[in-house]
Amino acid sequence: MAKHIYVIRHCEAKGQSPDASLTEQGFQQAEVLTEFFADKKIDRIITSPFLRAIQTIEPLSKRENINVEIDERLSERILSTSDLPDWYEKLLATFTDMELKFEGGESSNEAMERIVNVVEETFKSESEHTIIASHGNIMTLLLKNYNSDVNFQFWTRLSNPDVFQLSVKDHEVTLERIWE
Numbered sequence: 001m002a003k004h005i006y007v008i009r010h011c012e013a014k015g016q017s018p019d020a021s022l023t024e025q026g027f028q029q030a031e032v033l034t035e036f037f038a039d040k041k042i043d044r045i046i047t048s049p050f051l052r053a054i055q056t057i058e059p060l061s062k063r064e065n066i067n068v069e070i071d072e073r074l075s076e077r078i079l080s081t082s083d084l085p086d087w088y089e090k091l092l093a094t095f096t097d098m099e100l101k102f103e104g105g106e107s108s109n110e111a112m113e114r115i116v117n118v119v120e121e122t123f124k125s126e127s128e129h130t131i132i133a134s135h136g137n138i139m140t141l142l143l144k145n146y147n148s149d150v151n152f153q154f155w156t157r158l159s160n161p162d163v164f165q166l167s168v169k170d171h172e173v174t175l176e177r178i179w180e
Contacts, residue, residue, distance in 0.1 A: 001128070001169070002128075002167050002169040003122075003123055003127070003128050003129075003130075003167065003168050003169075004128065004129050004130070004165055004166070004167045005119060005122055005123070005130045005131075005132055005165070005166040005167075006037070006040070006042075006129075006131045006132070006163055006164070006165055006166075006178075007119075007132050007134065007139055007142065007143070007163070007164045007166060008033070008056065008057070008131060008132065008133045008134070008161055008162070008163050009134065009135065009136050009139050009160060009161055009162040009163075010022075010026075010048075010050070010052045010053045010055075010056040010133060010134070010135060010160065010161060011025075011026035011027070011029035011030050011033065011052070011055070011160055011161045012025050012026035012029060012160045013026055013052035013160070014026075016076075018049070018050045018051065018075070019050075020050070020051060020052055021051055021052065021055060022055045022056065026052070026055070026056070026160070027055070029056075029160070029161055030055060030056050030057075030058070030059050030060075030161075031059055033056065033059075033060065033161050033163075034059040034060045034063055036163070036179070037060055037064075037131075040129065041128070041129045042060070042064050042066060042129050042130075042131055043066075043126075043127040043128055043129050043130060044066065044069070044122075044125070044127040044129075044130040044131070045057055045060070045061050045064075045066050045067075045068050045069065045130070045131045045133070046068075046069045046070075046071050046074065046118065046122070046130065046131070046132050046133070047068050047069070047071070047074060047132070047133040048070075048074035048075050048076065048133060048134045048135060049070045049071075049072055049074075049075060050076060053074070053133045053134060053135065054068065054070070054133075056133050056161060057131065057133040060131070071118055073114040073115060073117060073118050074115060074118060074132060074133070074134040074135075074138070075134075075135070075138070076134070076135035076136075076137060076138055077105075077106055077108075077111035077135070077137045077138045077141065078104065078105045078106050078111075079091055079094070079102060079105045079106075079137075080102035080103050080104055080105040081103060081104025081105065082102065082103045082104065084102065090102060091137070091152070091155075092152045094107065094108045095108060095151055095152040095155075098112075108141055108144075111137070111141050112138075112141040112142065112144065112145055115134065115138050115139075115141065115142045116142060116145050118132065119132070119142060119166065123168045123173075136155060136158050136160075136162075137155060139158070139162075140154055140155040140158065143164060143175055146166065146173050146175050159179065161179065162179050163177070163178050163179035164176065164177050164178065164179075165178050
């Protein structure tokens with residue numbers, strides 16, 4: 001029996017802080033996302049505690065009458081607690097050196113480990129069709145864990161929202177982008 005996890009990057013948001021809300025367009029995207037999942041079976045929904053991730057998945061959870069589980073490990077990766085004017089270059093460097101970290105931040109490997117733990121626990125759970133709502137950087141690191149070709153350029157091409165399907169069958173994980 002195959003198990004499926006739909007990994008969603010949140011819809012368009014007003015900012016990067018944990019309490020940043022979706023934009024008006026982001027709320028419309030959340031409704032489109034709900035329709036996108038209309039023909040897919042969903043057993044469970046897990047989300048980042050960040051407001052934009054919760055708001056992304058709320059319409060779907062209401063329609064499907066599924067309680068949303070909040071998991072801190074799905075929070076966006078912390079690059080640094082200091083202001084980094086050259087954050088883009090610093091982020092790129094962390095995809096080359098997976099152990100590199102900046103003041104108060106996480107290395108790519110540290111961030112990857114926490115989200116992979118959520119996914120692996122989910123694959124071992126009773127749920128067959130789970131949604132995980134999270135963020136672009138940490139989601140890219142998750143996908144990189146299962147496909148070494150995923151890199152910084154991959155991250156730059158993600159959309160808001162974006163959806164990937166991770167499937168496991170006979171201990172083999174496959175991944176596919178299913179959002180158009």
